Amino acid sequence: MERVMMKGNEALAEGAIRAGCRFFFGYPITPQNEVPEYMARRMPEVNGVFLQAESEVSAINMVYGAGGAGARAMTSSSSPGISLKQEGISYIAGAEVPCVIVNVSRGGPGLGGLTPSQSDYFQATKGGGHGDYHLIVFAPGTGQEMVDLIGLAFDKAEEYRNPTMILSDAIMGQMMEPVVLPEMRPELKEKSWATTGKKGRVKPNVINSLGILDKDLELMNIKLQEKYARIEANEVRYEADGTDDADLIVVAYGTTSRVVRSALSMLREEGKKVGLLRPITLWPFPKKILGDLAAKNKRFLVVEMSSGQLVEDVILAVNDRSKVDFYGKLNGTIPTVREVYEEITSLLQKEGRA
Amino acid sequence: MKKVFSFPRAMTDKRTHYCPGCTHGIIHRLVAEAIDDFGIQEKTIGVAPVGCAVLAYDYFDVDFQEAAHGRAPAVATGIKRVHPDSVVFAYQGDGDLASIGAAEIIHAATRGEKITVIFVNNAVYGMTGGQMAPTTLPGQKTTTSPYGRDTATVGYPIRVCELLATLDGPAYLERVSVHDPKHIIKAGAAIRKAFDMQIKGAGFALVEVLSSCPTNWGMTPKDALRWVEEKMIPYYPLGVFRSPEEVTSCDA
Ligand SMILES: Cc1ncc(C[n+]2csc(CCOP(=O)(O)OP(=O)(O)O)c2C)c(N)n1
Ligand code: SF4
Numbered sequence: 084m085e086r087v088m089m090k091g092n093e094a095l096a097e098g099a100i101r102a103g104c105r106f107f108f109g110y111p112i113t114p115q116n117e118v119p120e121y122m123a124r125r126m127p128e129v130n131g132v133f134l135q136a137e138s139e140v141s142a143i144n145m146v147y148g149a150g151g152a153g154a155r156a157m158t159s160s161s162s163p164g165i166s167l168k169q170e171g172i173s174y175i176a177g178a179e180v181p182c183v184i185v186n187v188s189r190g191g192p193g194l195g196g197l198t199p200s201q202s203d204y205f206q207a208t209k210g211g212g213h214g215d216y217h218l219i220v221f222a223p224g225t226g227q228e229m230v231d232l233i234g235l236a237f238d239k240a241e242e243y244r245n246p247t248m249i250l251s252d253a254i255m256g257q258m259m260e261p262v263v264l265p266e267m268r269p270e271l272k273e274k275s276w277a278t279t280g281k282k283g284r285v286k287p288n289v290i291n292s293l294g295i296l297d298k299d300l301e302l303m304n305i306k307l308q309e310k311y312a313r314i315e316a317n318e319v320r321y322e323a324d325g326t327d328d329a330d331l332i333v334v335a336y337g338t339t340s341r342v343v344r345s346a347l348s349m350l351r352e353e354g355k356k357v358g359l360l361r362p363i364t365l366w367p368f369p370k371k372i373l374g375d376l377a378a379k380n381k382r383f384l385v386v387e388m389s390s391g392q393l394v395e396d397v398i399l400a401v402n403d404r405s406k407v408d409f410y411g412k413l414n415g416t417i418p419t420v421r422e423v424y425e426e427i428t429s430l431l432q433k434e435g436r437a
Numbered sequence: 438m439k440k441v442f443s444f445p446r447a448m449t450d451k452r453t454h455y456c457p458g459c460t461h462g463i464i465h466r467l468v469a470e471a472i473d474d475f476g477i478q479e480k481t482i483g484v485a486p487v488g489c490a491v492l493a494y495d496y497f498d499v500d501f502q503e504a505a506h507g508r509a510p511a512v513a514t515g516i517k518r519v520h521p522d523s524v525v526f527a528y529q530g531d532g533d534l535a536s537i538g539a540a541e542i543i544h545a546a547t548r549g550e551k552i553t554v555i556f557v558n559n560a561v562y563g564m565t566g567g568q569m570a571p572t573t574l575p576g577q578k579t580t581t582s583p584y585g586r587d588t589a590t591v592g593y594p595i596r597v598c599e600l601l602a603t604l605d606g607p608a609y610l611e612r613v614s615v616h617d618p619k620h621i622i623k624a625g626a627a628i629r630k631a632f633d634m635q636i637k638g639a640g641f642a643l644v645e646v647l648s649s650c651p652t653n654w655g656m657t658p659k660d661a662l663r664w665v666e667e668k669m670i671p672y673y674p675l676g677v678f679r680s681p682e683e684v685t686s687c688d689a
Contacts, residue, residue, distance in 0.1 A: 145515035174504075282497070
């Protein structure tokens with residue numbers, strides 16, 4: 084176990100290599116360039132493949148090929164590039180090919196800006212492309228989680244034969260923090276379903292997402308939905324900090340959760356009963372814990388760098404049992420600790436809980 | 438007694454869904470024969486297109502991945518990089534390869550990706566009902582060029598072999614036709630060579646096969662074959678456009 088200072092994007096890339104990823108396909112876009120640049124240097128050292136594709140469309144289809152062929156494969160990009168990958172992601176989800184997609188997101192719509200943003204939440208958690216499907220979406224909140232969650236993302240992708248996504252942002256990607264890197268994974272075992280060439284198998288392995296007869300498609304979708312139900316039952320991850328005795332719980336993920344954490348510690352020092360609920364998986368969403376907290380008469384504030392995307396899931400989970408307020412930033416800047424502190428203070432005053 | 442004709446081992450016994458007189462089936466057979474000849478069935482992986490050949494994975498008895506429309510060369514790239522010792526081929530139509538997948542084929546070719554591409558040029562979008570393709574001939578009527586392809590407004594057909602021959606990456610490029618037995622034999626030899634190139638590690642190999650679509654051309658199978666010979670070949674000359682020996686021979 085080594086402890087090193089690393090930029091988030093590079094920590095994530097090294098974490099992927101240590102998790103056994105040997106195939107990276109990508110296309111340049113800010114603010115994720117450190118990932119392909121790191122992979123371009125590092126892959127040859129571990130007998131892996133780094134390939135700069137002609138577009139994000141091609142990159143995700145190379146991932147589909149490599150993942151289908153049984154390898155741990157990934158791609159990374161930022162928001163506009165992730166939009167281009169959506170066709171491929173839908174095929175990958177339909178064909179149940181494990182792989183990891185990293186979105187170091189930036190502001191949109193359109194060309195948007197290079198500054199951090201959380202406005203790809205819907206795209207990440209609601210499918211993103213055509214059809215009824217889900218990715219397992221992880222939202223790292225520390226440099227260490229960049230390393231840990233990419234490893235988990237590869238494991239879960241294989242366990243469920245489902246694409247997984249790391250939803251990060253410009254700050255998480257660029258910030259340097261100390262991280263502990265895990266040991267290199269031993270060789271992975273072969274997958275019985277992969278396209279390797281028949282090699283003596285009686286039946287060929289076929290990877291596809293075509294259900295040309297109505298029944299085929301229905302069966303394919305039923306199978307997918309059963310899998311998603313298992314994922315929802317087993318893979319929800321979140322951090323609850325001081326939620327037990329809190330009157331007001333702030334819900335935030337990624338970069339925003341770090342700002343919120345600082346504001347909350349100031350408020351707690353003043354004796355305010357406030358807590359943090361930080362989803363680590365954005366899908367499956369920690370709706371049960373939110374529902375349970377709502378039933379205990381806690382109220383909520385959602386802070387995110389968007390016009391209100393995460394807040395919709397919180398409202399659904401709370402289901403009218405309690406009140407949900409929202410504080411969002413639209414201009415590609417991060418909310419300051421002071422802003423969040425003041426927002427919470429004024430909410431508490433309105434409620435007479437100050 | 439010597440057996441002189443049998444069903445290729447690399448094909449399943451499933452009945453194909455191709456229309457009567459469609460030459461997709463002949464091309465499938467040529468591919469399967471090449472796989473048999475080289476004894477590579479156990480290490481071959483195919484990539485199916487979106488187009489009439491979308492179900493190719495049902496007809497070949499080898500591992501297969503179904504690609505999104507036009508993306509077969511990228512999918513094949515991913516597979517081949519993971520299994521460099523396997524034999525990976527993509528099977529694509531003209532809409533798939535020369536229109537929506539133009540970027541993928543050009544870049545796979547220029548990278549010298551060690552894959553084999555079977556490119557079926559039938560001058561229309563077959564699966565979707567006969568719309569204009571990038572290879573539709575000038576003046577040719579299709580459902581989306583009902584007055585005939587007007588080059589003044591929609592431009593000219595793309596000659597894929599000639600286009601790819603401008604690149605340094607490809608190892609082998611040849612255009613063949615399957616409109617009569619003589620040409621079918623030549624097409625078979627070209628397809629075999631395209632697999633041989635990959636087996637020998639020479640690099641990117643593509644065979645363009647001029648093919649008929651009687652259904653969407655509104656012709657009998659016989660007339661469709663004649664149309665390939667009389668209309669398509671003059672626009673798309675047959676021959677080798679790149680080979681390791683740099684032989685260029687045209688036989689139109
Ligand atoms: C993204 C996308 N766009 C359009 C289609 C519809 N589509 C299916 S097949 C096809 C054209 C196939 O024509 P071609 O590649 O020439 O092959 P053929 O059917 O003639 O063999 C199209 C446009 C699709 N499936 N996906
Ligand atoms: S529509 Fe044309 S290309 Fe498709 S199967 Fe029928 S004849 Fe062949």
